[in-house]
Structures are given as structure tokens and as C-alpha cells.
Amino acid sequence: MEIDITREQVYSPAEIDKHEGENIESLKKASLNRIIPDRIEWLEEDIHRNILLTSADAVINWARRSSLFTAVCFPACCGIEMMAMAASRFDLARFGMEILRASPRQADLMITAGTLTWKMAPQVKRIYDQMAEPKWVIAMGACGISGGIFRSSYNVVPGYNHIVPIDVYVPGCPPRPEALLYGIQMLKNKIAREHTRIELKFKAESTEP
Amino acid sequence: MTIALSTGNIGKVLNNKFHSAIKEISGEAIIIDRDSLFDVAEFLRNSDEYAFDYLNYLTAVDYYDYFEVVYRITSLKHNRTLILKTRCDRDNPSVPSIVKLWKGADFQEREVYDLLGIVFEGHPNLKHIFLWEGFQGHPLRKDYF
Numbered sequence: 641m642e643i644d645i646t647r648e649q650v651y652s653p654a655e656i657d658k659h660e661g662e663n664i665e666s667l668k669k670a671s672l673n674r675i676i677p678d679r680i681e682w683l684e685e686d687i688h689r690n691i692l693l694t695s696a697d698a699v700i701n702w703a704r705r706s707s708l709f710t711a712v713c714f715p716a717c718c719g720i721e722m723m724a725m726a727a728s729r730f731d732l733a734r735f736g737m738e739i740l741r742a743s744p745r746q747a748d749l750m751i752t753a754g755t756l757t758w759k760m761a762p763q764v765k766r767i768y769d770q771m772a773e774p775k776w777v778i779a780m781g782a783c784g785i786s787g788g789i790f791r792s793s794y795n796v797v798p799g800y801n802h803i804v805p806i807d808v809y810v811p812g813c814p815p816r817p818e819a820l821l822y823g824i825q826m827l828k829n830k831i832a833r834e835h836t837r838i839e840l841k842f843k844a845e846s847t848e849p
Numbered sequence: 850m851t852i853a854l855s856t857g858n859i860g861k862v863l864n865n866k867f868h869s870a871i872k873e874i875s876g877e878a879i880i881i882d883r884d885s886l887f888d889v890a891e892f893l894r895n896s897d898e899y900a901f902d903y904l905n906y907l908t909a910v911d912y913y914d915y916f917e918v919v920y921r922i923t924s925l926k927h928n929r930t931l932i933l934k935t936r937c938d939r940d941n942p943s944v945p946s947i948v949k950l951w952k953g954a955d956f957q958e959r960e961v962y963d964l965l966g967i968v969f970e971g972h973p974n975l976k977h978i979f980l981w982e983g984f985q986g987h988p989l990r991k992d993y994f
Contacts, residue, residue, distance in 0.1 A: 759981055794988045795980065 697836055704748070704774060705831040707736040708824070711747035713767050716754025718781040718814040725817035735824065744770040749827070750804070751820070755783040755790055756797040768804045776831070778823055779806045782813040789813075853877070854929045859899070863889060878919075878932040886935045887945040893922065893931070894950050900926045904951035909961045911991045916967055918944050922951075937967065946972040964989035 651659070714722055726732045726740060741747040744767045756764060768777070779800050782788035787798035800806060807830060810823035860874035870885035881889050893901045901922040909918045920933040937944055946969035948954050958969045959978040966987035969975055977984065986993055 759979070794986075794993070 697834070700836045701832050701834055704834075705828040708749040708776070708827075709737060709739050709741045709747045711744040711750045711767055711771055712740055712742055713744075713750050713764060714753040715756055715760055715764070716783065718753035718784070721814040721817055721820065722751060722753040722780065725820050730817040730821060732821075735821075735828075737824075744768075745772060747771055748775050750775065750777045751780050752777060752784045752800045752804075753780045753814075755788065756800060756803070757795045758797055759795065761797050761803050764800075765803050776807045776827055777804050778808045778810060778820075778827060780810045780820060780823070781815055782811065785809050785811060851923060851928055851930045854931045856931070859931065863892075866892065872936075878934045880934045880936065883935050883937050883944055886933075887947065887950075890920070890922075890933065890947050890950055893933075899929075900924050901929075901931065902926065904947075904953050905930070907947075907954050907957040907961065909965050909967055911965060911989065913991060915939060916942050916965060918961065918967065920947070942966060943968040943970055945970050946975075948972055963987070966990065 724730060726738060732738045737749070744750075748771060750768060750771065752764070768775070777800070779785050783790060783796075784800050787793075787796050790796040791798050797803060808823045808827045810820055812819050815823075856874050856876065856879055860871065860879055863879065864871050864874075867885055867889055870882045870889055871879060872882055873880040893899050901924045903923040903925055905921040905923055907918070907920050909916055915936045915938055917934055917936050920935075921930065922933065923930040935944060942965075944967055946954070946958055948958065948969075949971070955972075955974070956978060958972055959975060961967050962969060962972075962975055963977050963979050964987055976982075980988075
């Protein structure tokens with residue numbers, strides 16, 4: 641069976657080699673005696689183009705609210721809704737806060753998801769005390785707000801505000817993940833209105849001899 | 850499936866062995882005098898005939914006039930189960946501890962002590978398990994609130 645040559649080569653191998661050689665020679669001729677300068681001019685003109693005027697409050701509050709890290713404090717069943725909120729369907733990562741820190745020292749938000757008993761209360765207070773300033777607390781669910789249906793029980797704390805200061809209350813039993821996300825948005829709006837006092841401390845020079 | 854032991858047959862045996870200890874034999878349970886509970890339980894656990902080697906649970910009920918402590922025991926060897934009950938008065942409630950026979954009774958006796966205030970005599974470590982030290986009252990008693 642004969643090989644059917646349906647298409648002839650446009651260039652012969654010799655012509656291709658010749659073309660390649662000419663290409664290399666021309667690039668070498670153009671490049672050998674020339675050095676492309678490093679792109680470092682912008683380092684010098686930094687000050688000319690990188691100034692943004694704003695208020696300290698706006699910058700500090702933007703930085704604080706844009707990546708709230710949550711401390712792990714989920715004593716009861718609201719924690720399941722909290723996990724749903726953090727997972728892919730509701731996706732807490734959209735707001736830059738998908739990390740639930742295992743250590744309260746790396747967290748600045750406490751979401752109190754669940755019923756708190758008096759026996760657990762010292763531990764929750766300790767978690768709150770270990771969090772670094774600034775820190776915020778969202779009371780999640782009926783139990784977090786008021787003790788919920790367990791309010792009259794002998795060992796349930798009637799609301800987290802007996803233990804820690806609360807910033808936002810999210811009602812529900814349990815709240816839907818959307819409700820908790822809405823509560824987080826409300827907390828962000830609250831942080832955006834905070835005022836930061838920058839205290840510059842100078843040592844007063846004594847005028848007396 | 851584990852078969853509930855007929856209280857009639859075992860009741861006769863216990864009646865012969867512990868005359869005054871058996872107060873009442875109902876359809877489901879054998880009610881034993883508080884003072885002889887440990888002896889009866891020891892016999893049921895250690896005899897080859899019954900060999901109740903497993904304690905399913907231990908709990909207590911407040912019947913206003915008295916407390917009733919309920920034991921459900923199972924023989925894994927013979928695939929049989931039995932319910933024992935014992936009663937104590939409300940004023941100074943105490944029941945002998947069975948931790949020496951079944952180790953699993955330890956925490957459950959502490960729970961009953963915590964929530965109903967029944968003292969288990971001979972328990973190695975009878976202190977609060979759910980509630981904290983210094984808690985006043987016993988929450989599962991009917992007159993707590």
C-alpha cells in the first residue's frame with residue numbers, strides 16, 4: 641500500500657534551518673550591545689504617588705472589621721448552624737473571616753452559640769478574658785440572649801450578658817445562618833462607627849531647676 | 850435479644866435464701882429491703898446460676914413519700930436481664946453502694962447523689978459530679994422549686 645501524500649511541505653528543511661539561523665543572528669546583533677534597565681524607577685517616585693488622605697478612624701475600623709477571627713466557643717446546638725454558616729453553602733469566607741481560631745488569643749470575635757450552664761460560665765469568661773483587645777461578642781440564639789426555654793432552670797445562665805458584654809443579639813432557636821450573617825454585618829457597621837483615640841504620651845519636661 | 854427474667858422463678862429462690870429481704874415481687878421487678886441490698890446483689894452477681902455480670906443502669910425516682918432506687922442488671926453469660934428496686938425514706942435517704950460489685954455504678958451513684966440527695970454508703974468518692982461544690986438543694990426532687 642502506497643503512502644498517499646496529500647500535502648506538500650511549504651518550506652523545505654533547508655529553508656527552515658536557514659530561517660532559524662537568520663532569526664538568531666538578528667536578535668544577537670540587536671541585543672548584544674544593549675542592556676535593558678531594571679525597573680526600579682518607581683522606587684524613587686514612591687512619595688509622589690502613594691499618599692492617600694483619610695481619617696485614622698476610617699483606616700483602623702476598616703482593618704478591624706474586614707477580617708474578624710472567631711474564637712471557638714460553641715457550648716450547644718447553635719454551633720451546628722454556626723458551622724453551616726462557616727461552610728460552603730453560606731460561606732463565611734466571603735466576609736474575610738472564615739478562620740475559626742482555636743486559640744482565643746488570635747481571635748477578636750466571640751459568637752456565643754448555645755446554652756450556657758453555670759458550670760461552664762467560668763470557662764467562657766476565661767475565653768473572653770484571654771481574647772486580645774479590641775474584641776466583640778455576638779449573642780447567638782434564644783439561649784444566648786436570655787437563657788431561652790431553659791431560663792428558669794437551676795443551672796442555666798439567663799443570658800450571656802451576665803458574663804460578658806454583648807455587641808449584637810441574633811434571635812432564633814436556632815437562628816438561620818442568614819440571620820447570623822446579617823448579625824455579623826450589623827456588627828461590622830457598628831465597628832465602622834467606632835472612634836479610636838490615639839494617645840500620644842510625651843514626658844512633660846520639668847521647667848523647674 | 851436479651852430476655853427479661855421472670856421474677857416469679859428468681860423470686861422464689863431469693864425468698865428461700867433471703868427471707869426477710871424480699872419485700873415485694875411484682876411483674877417486672879423485685880423490691881428488696883435496703884439493708885440486704887448488697888447481699889442480694891452480691892449473690893446475683895457472683896453465683897454461677899445467675900451471674901449478673903453487667904449493670905445496665907442505676908437510677909432513682911421520687912415518689913413524694915419515699916425514694917426508689919432502680920437497678921437493671923444483665924447476665925451476658927445467660928442472656929438474661931432483671932430489675933431490682935429498693936426504697937428509702939425521704940428524711941435521711943441512704944442506700945448501700947454497689948460500686949464494689951459493678952464499677953460502672955460509680956458515676957451513676959454520684960449522679961443520683963447529686964440530683965436527688967441519696968447517700969450511697971460505702972461509695973469510694975461520693976461528691977458532686979454535675980453541680981458545683983456548694984450548690985444548695987437537690988434539683989430533681991419534686992419539692993425543689
